[in-house]
Amino acid sequence: MKSGAPNEQSPVLSVRDLCTVFGTRAGDVHAVNSVNFELSAGEILGVVGESGSGKTVTMMSMLRLLPSPPANVKAGTVHFEGRDLLQATDKELRRIRGGRIGFIFQDPMTSLNPVFSVGFQLRESLRRHLGMSRKAASKRSVELLEMVGIPDAESRLSAFPHQFSGGMRQRVMIAIALACDPSVLIADEPTTALDVTIQAQILELIRDLRRDLGMAIIWITHDLGVIAGIANRVLVMYAGQIVEHARVEDLFANPSHPYTRALISTVPAVRGHRAKRLNSIEGQAPTLLGMPNSCPFESRCSSAFARCAQEAPHRMQVGSSHDAACFLVENASHVATN
Amino acid sequence: MSPQIEQEASQPLVEVNSLKVYFPIRSGVFRRHSGNVRAVDNVSFSIGHGETMGLVGESGCGKTTAGRAILRLVPITDGTIKFRGKDVASASPEGMRKMRPQMQMIFQDPQASLNPRMTVASIIAEPIKEHQNLGRSETIERVQELMDAVGLNRDFANRYPHEFSGGQKQRIGIARALALNPDLIVCDEPIAALDVSIQAQVVNLLADLQSSRKLSFLFISHDLGMVRHIADRVAVMYLGQIVELADRDDLYANPSHPYTEALLSAVPEADPEYERSRRRILLTGDVPSPSNPPTGCNFCNRCPKAFDRCFRDEPALKEISEGHLAACHLFDNS
Numbered sequence: 001m002k003s004g005a006p007n008e009q010s011p012v013l014s015v016r017d018l019c020t021v022f023g024t025r026a027g028d029v030h031a032v033n034s035v036n037f038e039l040s041a042g043e044i045l046g047v048v049g050e051s052g053s054g055k056t057v058t059m060m061s062m063l064r065l066l067p068s069p070p071a072n073v074k075a076g077t078v079h080f081e082g083r084d085l086l087q088a089t090d091k092e093l094r095r096i097r098g099g100r101i102g103f104i105f106q107d108p109m110t111s112l113n114p115v116f117s118v119g120f121q122l123r124e125s126l127r128r129h130l131g132m133s134r135k136a137a138s139k140r141s142v143e144l145l146e147m148v149g150i151p152d153a154e155s156r157l158s159a160f161p162h163q164f165s166g167g168m169r170q171r172v173m174i175a176i177a178l179a180c181d182p183s184v185l186i187a188d189e190p191t192t193a194l195d196v197t198i199q200a201q202i203l204e205l206i207r208d209l210r211r212d213l214g215m216a217i218i219w220i221t222h223d224l225g226v227i228a229g230i231a232n233r234v235l236v237m238y239a240g241q242i243v244e245h246a247r248v249e250d251l252f253a254n255p256s257h258p259y260t261r262a263l264i265s266t267v268p269a270v271r272g273h274r275a276k277r278l279n280s281i282e283g284q285a286p287t288l289l290g291m292p293n294s295c296p297f298e299s300r301c302s303s304a305f306a307r308c309a310q311e312a313p314h315r316m317q318v319g320s321s322h323d324a325a326c327f328l329v330e331n332a333s334h335v336a337t338n
Numbered sequence: 339m340s341p342q343i344e345q346e347a348s349q350p351l352v353e354v355n356s357l358k359v360y361f362p363i364r365s366g367v368f369r370r371h372s373g374n375v376r377a378v379d380n381v382s383f384s385i386g387h388g389e390t391m392g393l394v395g396e397s398g399c400g401k402t403t404a405g406r407a408i409l410r411l412v413p414i415t416d417g418t419i420k421f422r423g424k425d426v427a428s429a430s431p432e433g434m435r436k437m438r439p440q441m442q443m444i445f446q447d448p449q450a451s452l453n454p455r456m457t458v459a460s461i462i463a464e465p466i467k468e469h470q471n472l473g474r475s476e477t478i479e480r481v482q483e484l485m486d487a488v489g490l491n492r493d494f495a496n497r498y499p500h501e502f503s504g505g506q507k508q509r510i511g512i513a514r515a516l517a518l519n520p521d522l523i524v525c526d527e528p529i530a531a532l533d534v535s536i537q538a539q540v541v542n543l544l545a546d547l548q549s550s551r552k553l554s555f556l557f558i559s560h561d562l563g564m565v566r567h568i569a570d571r572v573a574v575m576y577l578g579q580i581v582e583l584a585d586r587d588d589l590y591a592n593p594s595h596p597y598t599e600a601l602l603s604a605v606p607e608a609d610p611e612y613e614r615s616r617r618r619i620l621l622t623g624d625v626p627s628p629s630n631p632p633t634g635c636n637f638c639n640r641c642p643k644a645f646d647r648c649f650r651d652e653p654a655l656k657e658i659s660e661g662h663l664a665a666c667h668l669f670d671n672s
Contacts, residue, residue, distance in 0.1 A: 050533040165624045195396035195560065197621045200604035204620060222534060225606030229613035248610045266538040268567040270590060270605050277545070278567060280538035284503050 011038035011079075012183055012216050013062075018076035020054075020061045023069055030288045031057045033240040035076075036315075039184065044210060044217045046231030046248065048224060048263075052285060054240035055220045059186050063097055080184070099129040102177030102215075106189040108169035112161040118145075118172050119157030122179060129180045144175040149205060167198035171205070178209065188220045203230055224267055228252060233321065236260050239296035240288055242315065246322040256324040258301045295326070303328060349423060350384035351521060351554050352408060357381045357417035359400075359407050363629060375629045377403040379578035380417075382655070385522065390548065390555040392569030392586070394562060394601075398625060400578040401558045405524045408556065409441050410434060421522070439469045439518035446527035448507035452499040458485075458510055459495040465517045484513040488543060505536035512543065516551070524556045529564060541568055562605050566590050574598045577636040578628050580655055584662040594664045596643045635667065643668060 020032035032054045039045050047055050060066045062078045062085060078085040081100065085093065097103070105111040113121060122141040126132045132140065138157070145153035148171040161169055170190060177185055187206070191199040207230065210217060219230055227234055227248065234251045236244040236259065244257040255261045265279040283300040286292075295301070298308040307327055315323045316330050323329075358381075360374040378400045385391045393401045406412045408419055410426050419426040421437060429437060442465075445451035452461055462481045466472055472480065482492050488509040499507055508528060515523050525544065529537040541564060547553060559565050565572055566586060573583040574597065582595040593599045600619040607613060621640045626632055632639050638648040647667050655665040 050535060167624060196562070196604040197396065197600060198624070199606075200618055200620055201622075203606070204618070223606065224534075224608040225613075228608050228610045229606045252608060252610050263534060264608055266534055267608055268563040269607055269609075270562045270566055270602055271607070274566060274587075278538040278542055280542055281535035282539070284505065284536070 010041060012041050012081075013039040014079045015058075015062060016077045016079075018058065018061055018078065019074040020057055020066070021072050021074055023072065027289045030291060031071075031240050032061055033288075033292065035240075035242055037235055037242065037245065039216050039218060041183070041216055042210070042214050043232045044219055044230055046227040046234040047218060047220045047237060048222060048227050048234060049237035050222055050285065053237040055237050056188055057240075058237075059188060059218065059220065063101065063103075063186075064093060065097070095129065098125055098177075099180045100182050100184065102180070102182035102185045104170070104173050104177050104185070104187040104190045106192050108166065108173045108193070109161065111173060112169060114161055117158050117160055118164070122157070122172075122176055125176055125179045140179070141175075144179055145172070147178075147209070148172070148175045149201075150175075166194055167201060170194060170198075170202055174202075174205070174209070178213065178215075181213070181215075183215055185215050185217045186220075187217060189222070190219075191226065192221070192223070199226070206230065224264060236263070239286055239292070241292075241296060241325065243297065243326070244324040245315065246318070250319065250322050254318075254322075256318045256322070256329050257297075257326045258303050258328070259297045260324070262302075350386045351389075351422065352385040352556075353418075353420040354384065354404075354408065355382050355418045355420070357404065357407060357419060358415040359403050359412055360415040373629050375627075376578045376631065377628060378407060379628075379631075381575075381578075381580050382417075383573055383580065383583060385554050385556060387521075388548070388552050388554055389571065390557055390569045392565035392572040393556060393558045393575060394560060394565050394572060395575035396560060396601075396625065398628065399575040400628070401575050402526055404575070405443075405526050405556055405558045408522075409438075409443055409524055411443075439465070440520050441522045441524070442515035442518065442520040443524045443526060444508070444511050444515050444528045446530050448504055448511050448531065449499070451511055452507060454499055457496050457498055458490070458502075461499070461510060462513045462517055465514060469518055480517070481513075484516055487516065487547065488513045503536075504532050505539055508532060508540050509543070512540075512547070516547065519551070520553070522554045522556070524558070526558045527560070528557075529561070530559070537564065544568065562602060574601065577625060577631055579636060579665065580663075581637065581666070582662075582664045583655070588659075588662055592662075594658055594662065594669065595637075595666050596641050596668070597637050598664075600642070635665075 015035060015037050018032055018035040022029040022031055035058050049055050061073045073086060076086060119141055122144060123137040126137040126140055141157055142153045145156060150156055150168060150171055164172060191202050194202065221227060231248045234246060234248050235242050236257065238259050244260045255264055262281045266281060268278060281300050286296055292312050294310060295308040295313050298304045313325045313327050315325045317323050318329055357378055359378040360376055362371050363373040363375060364370060365372045381404055393404065395401045403412060407414055414427045417427065421441065459481050462484055463477050466477055466480055481495065485492050485495065490506065490509050529540050532540060545568060548555060557565060557569055569586050572586050572589045573580045576597050582598045593602050600621050603619045619642060623640050626639065634649040634651055635653050638644045641648065653665045653667050655663050658664050658669045
């Protein structure tokens, strides 16, 4: 971090009431439900949740990357650099995607084009977004590959994606995403397909790059360990909603939503106490057909009570920069104020 | 106890000795044999009755091939695999067919390992029909028992795999593996494709089944936390070889091989304060190709502690303390 805590006054990106539904034959699937969050300059915001919790769809909706139909971003605003991305023209969006907002995807093999050299794919983004000449773009490409730690960068420019290992391919993806010096980098499960030792290398690289370049990062993952190591603040998603939001220390020290608590306790660690039996969350995540009118976690929650089945809880304050969508939090804060 | 049973109890269920699985590389117009991918290179270990052996390592280290070789699902190049004292590697086709019911497998991808055109009942009944002579109603009864045992609703017996979630599909795969009352189940990354909350459900189910049915598991995984939870002993593989093998608590508390140390230190922990203060051993570079391993120790080009001997001689797997084996020259003089 450049100067202690990230600046909380000026969010670079602010998302309000984002709702995305997918039209299916069975009915509308509410994949993202009233999602609100802000991203401050220079911070790493972790987004954690299981598959189908809406992490990726939220990010894709923000940049209007979802095919419509079936997807329909029904409501919300996404403020970025003085404009609403959901109202922006296609031309504006093309300039922002890959320019001011960089994207890294989970699988580097499918997100790189196999028939073009790595150098071509790097130059493409530089020439398109920054209008660089061929020569200048080539020079900058070498610098970028060196920056992400690819040895012998100059000769590797003419190599094709299949000639790189998984970890190296992900480094190339990071170089492409950072080519135009973005102010926001969205990393969608960038280390999930990698081995742990390679994951450790990539995490270290991202920490260094963030310190040197100062962009804000949204880091999507299902791995709580990765979140603990890299994020400043965390959003926990479940069934298309943000169920808890906190600074990373608070989230692990004082998880307030029963889902977060359960999630943290199901993961076995490689050190410390070893439980005889794993805590498990019984049942499975709800299908998102139809508007939710109860707490989405109600059927699996060990502390659910009558009210949880009757109405959906909103995010309620737990502490400073810490909130959770659970009626238990509301009750606890009532007790505290009385 | 009859003498035969007594002998069985003292003997491990599975004994793997100097197992080698090489895949030939053919090149040129004549497809000449030009080299080998040494997927498993001189691996020895044993699995006791009712024991869970964890096999960990990164992708491409040969852990899956080793597991498949025990069931003879891949051709074995060299070495012996004794299952209840009988060699699997040299068994005749008929002899192998007699042994198969006792050894089963659970696969990584529950979607790909179930036939989409078969109902759940017919998937679970298939091994029973193949190996046992049961009547129709007995088979149905057996299938229903198995569905109960793995926590699937009996009423879903006539549904197709796509109607189930990932965790439930994995339960179907487990029921199929249990159908013939095996002694050994090779679990090849059984939870890698599942969500965290579902992983715990499946692992608890496996643990329950193990204690109620006296099963032995070979648990192949790259998830070091989960292996620590479920395994009794753990073997760490790197580039086709076992580099360290020890009791679970011993291995996690005193990792001795530099690769095991690096692997454990790379695992991110769900504890922000610890994450901030810990010192990681960062390995440089990638795993070399198993068709062209380095001379000397396989790990020498990435090892932070390598010295001249490591680039010359291959270290043997030897005991460094009771029940703790490691293949590293650092322990030669101790």
